[in-house]
Amino acid sequence: MLLLTLCGEMHKLMTNLVHIIRLKRQHVVLLLLLVSFAVVVMSVMAVVLTALQTVASTTNALDESRSRQAVTGALATLKSHMTATMVDYTVWDAAAQAVYAPGAEDWILDNFDLANGGSKIFNAAYLLGPDDNILMAYRRGEPFSTPPSDFLSPAFADMLNVVRGAGVGDGAEASGFFRTPEGIAVVGVSTIRGATPDVTVPQDRLQRLVFVLYLDQARIDSIAETYLVKDLHLVDAASLPPGAAMIADPAGRVIAGLTWTAQSPGDVSFRHARPYVLIAMAIVGAFVVLLVLAGSLVIGKLRGDEIAARKMALTDRLSGLGNRLGLFNGLQDMLRQAQDDGNDVMLFYLDMDGFKEVNDVYGHATGDRLIMSVAAGLAHLIPEDAVLARLGGDEFAIALTLRHGAQPPQSLEAMILDFFSEPFVLGDRIVVVGVSVGTAISTSGSIDADELLRRADIAMYRAKAEGRGRTIAYDAAMDNALAERKSMEVALRAGLRKKEFFVAYQPVVNARTQEIVGLEALLRWDSPQMGMVSPEIFIPLAESSGVIDKLGLFVMEEALRVARAWPQIGISINVSPAQFRNPFFIPSVAHLLEASGVPPRTVTLEVTEGYFIHNPAHARGTIEALNGLGVRIALDDFGAGFSSIGYLKQFHFDRLKLDRSMIVALEDMQRGREMLQATLALAAALDIPVTAEGIETREQAAFLHQCGCDQLQGFFFSRPVGEAGLPTLLAGKAARGSGLLSA
Ligand code: C2E
Ligand code: MG
Ligand code: MG
Numbered sequence: 001m002l003l004l005t006l007c008g009e010m011h012k013l014m015t016n017l018v019h020i021i022r023l024k025r026q027h028v029v030l031l032l033l034l035v036s037f038a039v040v041v042m043s044v045m046a047v048v049l050t051a052l053q054t055v056a057s058t059t060n061a062l063d064e065s066r067s068r069q070a071v072t073g074a075l076a077t078l079k080s081h082m083t084a085t086m087v088d089y090t091v092w093d094a095a096a097q098a099v100y101a102p103g104a105e106d107w108i109l110d111n112f113d114l115a116n117g118g119s120k121i122f123n124a125a126y127l128l129g130p131d132d133n134i135l136m137a138y139r140r141g142e143p144f145s146t147p148p149s150d151f152l153s154p155a156f157a158d159m160l161n162v163v164r165g166a167g168v169g170d171g172a173e174a175s176g177f178f179r180t181p182e183g184i185a186v187v188g189v190s191t192i193r194g195a196t197p198d199v200t201v202p203q204d205r206l207q208r209l210v211f212v213l214y215l216d217q218a219r220i221d222s223i224a225e226t227y228l229v230k231d232l233h234l235v236d237a238a239s240l241p242p243g244a245a246m247i248a249d250p251a252g253r254v255i256a257g258l259t260w261t262a263q264s265p266g267d268v269s270f271r272h273a274r275p276y277v278l279i280a281m282a283i284v285g286a287f288v289v290l291l292v293l294a295g296s297l298v299i300g301k302l303r304g305d306e307i308a309a310r311k312m313a314l315t316d317r318l319s320g321l322g323n324r325l326g327l328f329n330g331l332q333d334m335l336r337q338a339q340d341d342g343n344d345v346m347l348f349y350l351d352m353d354g355f356k357e358v359n360d361v362y363g364h365a366t367g368d369r370l371i372m373s374v375a376a377g378l379a380h381l382i383p384e385d386a387v388l389a390r391l392g393g394d395e396f397a398i399a400l401t402l403r404h405g406a407q408p409p410q411s412l413e414a415m416i417l418d419f420f421s422e423p424f425v426l427g428d429r430i431v432v433v434g435v436s437v438g439t440a441i442s443t444s445g446s447i448d449a450d451e452l453l454r455r456a457d458i459a460m461y462r463a464k465a466e467g468r469g470r471t472i473a474y475d476a477a478m479d480n481a482l483a484e485r486k487s488m489e490v491a492l493r494a495g496l497r498k499k500e501f502f503v504a505y506q507p508v509v510n511a512r513t514q515e516i517v518g519l520e521a522l523l524r525w526d527s528p529q530m531g532m533v534s535p536e537i538f539i540p541l542a543e544s545s546g547v548i549d550k551l552g553l554f555v556m557e558e559a560l561r562v563a564r565a566w567p568q569i570g571i572s573i574n575v576s577p578a579q580f581r582n583p584f585f586i587p588s589v590a591h592l593l594e595a596s597g598v599p600p601r602t603v604t605l606e607v608t609e610g611y612f613i614h615n616p617a618h619a620r621g622t623i624e625a626l627n628g629l630g631v632r633i634a635l636d637d638f639g640a641g642f643s644s645i646g647y648l649k650q651f652h653f654d655r656l657k658l659d660r661s662m663i664v665a666l667e668d669m670q671r672g673r674e675m676l677q678a679t680l681a682l683a684a685a686l687d688i689p690v691t692a693e694g695i696e697t698r699e700q701a702a703f704l705h706q707c708g709c710d711q712l713q714g715f716f717f718s719r720p721v722g723e724a725g726l727p728t729l730l731a732g733k734a735a736r737g738s739g740l741l742s743a
Contacts, residue, residue: 059266117141660694
C-alpha cells in the first residue's frame with residue numbers, strides 16, 4: 001500500500017518534472033534534491049534491513065555450529081563415560097580375586113548386577129572368557145546367548161583384540177559405538193584385573209566384562225536437555241542430512257547420526273526486532289511520502305503559477321481577451337492546422353472610430369467601460385472556434401478558420417458594423433463610436449501570422465482613410481501605395497535636408513478697401529524627382545512621419561523673417577494639429593518669436609477644427625498658452641467639416657477662415673447662400689471677424705464683403721507668390737484685380 005502510494009506520487013512527481021523542465025533552474029534543483037533525499041532514505045533502510053538479516057543468519061550459523069559441537073561432545077562424553085564405568089567395575093582388587101576364584105558365579109551376579117533388567121549402566125552385559133567365549137550374558141535382565149560378534153557386529157572383535165593386546169596394563173579397556181539389532185549402543189569392554197600390583201590374576205584365564213548401553217530416545221532426550229538442543233534424534237546412516245552429528249564405530253564406519261531442529265536464534269531475534277524495524281520503516285516511509293507529497297504540491301503550485309503567469313502574459317487585463325501575443329499564438333496554431341487540412345484563416349483587424357474622443361470627453365473610466373462592453377459584444381458575435389483579442393488601445397482582432405475557398409462571412413462583417421452603429425450605454429452615459437475594419441486571408445495557411453496581421457492592419461488603415469465605418473479587404477495594391485508612401489517619406493526627409501522646401505505667401509486683403517493687410521505663409525515643396533508636390537499630399541505625410549515638427553518650425557522661421565521685413569503687414573502661419581501634440585511646440589514658438597523681434601499681435605496661427613474635436617481638454621491648454629504669448633488664433637477651413645457652434649463658443653478664436661468649399665457652394669445654390677449668411681450671422685453674434693478664402697471672382701468678393709467678411713483671400717487677388725515676388729506685390733499694398741500674380 002505504502003509502496004503503491006509512493007510509486008503513484010513518484011510518477012506524479014516525474015510527470016510534473018517533465019512539465020516544469022521549462023521552470024527556473026532552482027525549481028529543478030529543489031526537485032532533484034527531493035528525489036535524491038527519497039532515494040538516500042530508501043537506500044539507508046535497505047542497508048539496515050540487509051544488516052539485520054546478516055546478523056540473523058550469522059547468529060543462526062553460530063548457533064548451529066554450537067549445537068553440533070555440543071552433540072558431538074555429548075557423544076564423546078558418553079563414550080568416555082562408558083570407559084570410566086568399565087574401569088570402575090573391572091579394575092578392582094576384590095573383583096580380581098573373586099572372579100578368578102572357583103565358584104565366582106554368585107559373586108559376579110551380586111556385584112556386577114548382570115541380571116538387573118533395570119540397570120541404568122547397561123542394557124546388556126557379557127562376561128567373556130579368555131577365548132572370548134561367553135561365560136555369562138544377560139540382556140535386559142534375561143540370560144541370552146547371541147555372541148557379541150553377531151550382536152555387536154564384527155567390528156567389536158577388533159576392539160576386543162586391542163583390549164586383549166593390553167593384557168592387564170593400561171589400555172586394557174575401550175569403548176565405542178556399535179549397531180545392534182536393538183539400535184545404536186555405546187559399548188564398553190574391560191579386562192577384569194586388580195587395582196594394585198599386589199593382586200595378580202592368571203594371565204591365561206583373563207576375563208572381560210562387556211556393557212552395552214542403548215542410545216535410546218530417553219538417553220538422547222537427556223543429552224538434548226543437558227546441551228540445550230531441540231528435537232534431538234537418531235537418524236539412520238543412509239538418510240543422514242548434511243550438518244548432522246555423525247556416529248561412527250571404532251573402525252570409522254558411520255553407523256548413524258544425530259539431528260536436531262535448528263533453533264535459529266537469529267531468526268527469532270530478527271522476528272522480535274522486525275516490528276520495530278517495520279515501524280521505523282513506516283515512519284520513514286510516511287516521511288518520504290509526506291516529503292514527496294509536499295514536493296509535488298510545491299512543484300504543482302510552481303507549475304500552476306507558471307501556467308497562470310503564462311496565461312496572464314497572453315491576456316489583456318482590461319477586457320479579459322487575449323492580447324497581441326495571445327492572438328499571435330492563437331493565429332499560429334490556426335495557421336498550422338490550416339496547413340494540415342487545407343483550410344483558410346481570415347483575420348479581421350478592428351480599430352474603433354472616435355474612441356479617443358470618448359476617452360478625452362468622458363474620461364478614462366468611461367473609455368475602459370467602453371472597451372469592456374465592446375469586448376463582451378464582440379465575443380458574443382464571433383463563431384465559437386474564432387479567436388478574439390484586444391491588440392491594445394481601441395484595436396481588436398478576430399481570427400477564424402474558413403473552409404478552403406469559402407467566401408468570407410459577410411454576415412460577420414455586417415454584424416460587426418451593425419454592432420458599432422448602435423450607441424453604447426455605459427451607466428448613465430450614452431456614447432456613439434464606429435469601427436474601421438481591415439481583413440486579410442491566409443489561403444491554406446500560406447501566409448504567416450506576422451504578415452497576416454500586417455495585411456489586415458493596412459487594410460484597416462485604408463478603411464480609415466476612405467472615411468471610416470467600413471470594412472476593406474487587403475489588396476496587394478495597398479502594399480504599392482504603402483511602398484510609395486514610404487519612399488515619399490524618405491524623399492520628404494531628404495528634401496528638408498537638401499532645402500527643397502520654400503514658403504510662398506498669399507495676400508489677405510481688406511474687404512472694403514482691398515488693401516493687403518496680411519500674408520498667409522504656404523509651404524511649397526519643389527522636389528527634383530516629383531516636381532511641385534501639393535501640401536495636401538505632403539503635409540499629411542509629414543504629420544504621420546513626424547517630420548512636421550521640423551517642417552512647421554522651418555515655415556515659422558521663414559514667415560517671421562519675412563514679417564520682420566514688412567512690419568505693417570500681418571502674417572498668418574498654418575499649424576498642424578500634430579505640432580500641438582509636441583510638448584516643445586509652445587517653447588519653440590516663444591523662442592522663434594523672440595528671436596525674430598516680430599510683435600506677436602501681428603502673428604496669426606491658423607489651426608483646423610479637427611484638433612479641437614479630438615483633444616478639447618488639451619486644446620484649451622495650448623490655446624491659453626499661445627494667447628499668453630500674444631499671438632492670435634484663427635480657425636481655418638471653417639465650414640468644411642463638423643463645425644460645431646459649441647466649441648466656437650468654448651474656445652475664443654480671434655478669427656474664422658471660411659473654407660473655399662463654402663464659396664464654391666455659392667455659385668449655384670440658394671442654400672449655399674443661406675448657409676453662408678447664417679454662418680456669418682453666427683460669427684457676428686459671437687463677435688468673431690471672418691476671412692473668406694478662395695475668392696476667385698469679383699462677384700464673390702463683392703458678395704462676401706456684403707455679407708460681413710472683413711478680409712478676403714483668393715486667386716482673384718493673388719496666387720501665393722514666392723518671397724522674391726513680395727516687393728512687387730506689396731509695393732502698392734493694393735492687389736485689386738491683380739489676381740494674375742502667381743508663385
Ligand atoms: P489652407 O491653410 O486653407 O490654405 C489655403 C489653400 O487654398 C492654399 O493651398 C492656397 O493656395 C489655396 N487657395 C487660395 N486661394 C485660392 C483660390 O482662389 N482658389 C483655389 N482653388 N485655391 C486657393 P495650398 O497652398 O495648396 O495649401 C493647402 C493646405 O495645406 C493649406 O490649406 C494648409 O492646410 C496646408 N498647408 C500649407 N502650408 C502649410 C504649412 O506651412 N503648415 C501646415 N501645417 N499646413 C500647411
Ligand atoms: Mg490656412
Ligand atoms: Mg483654409
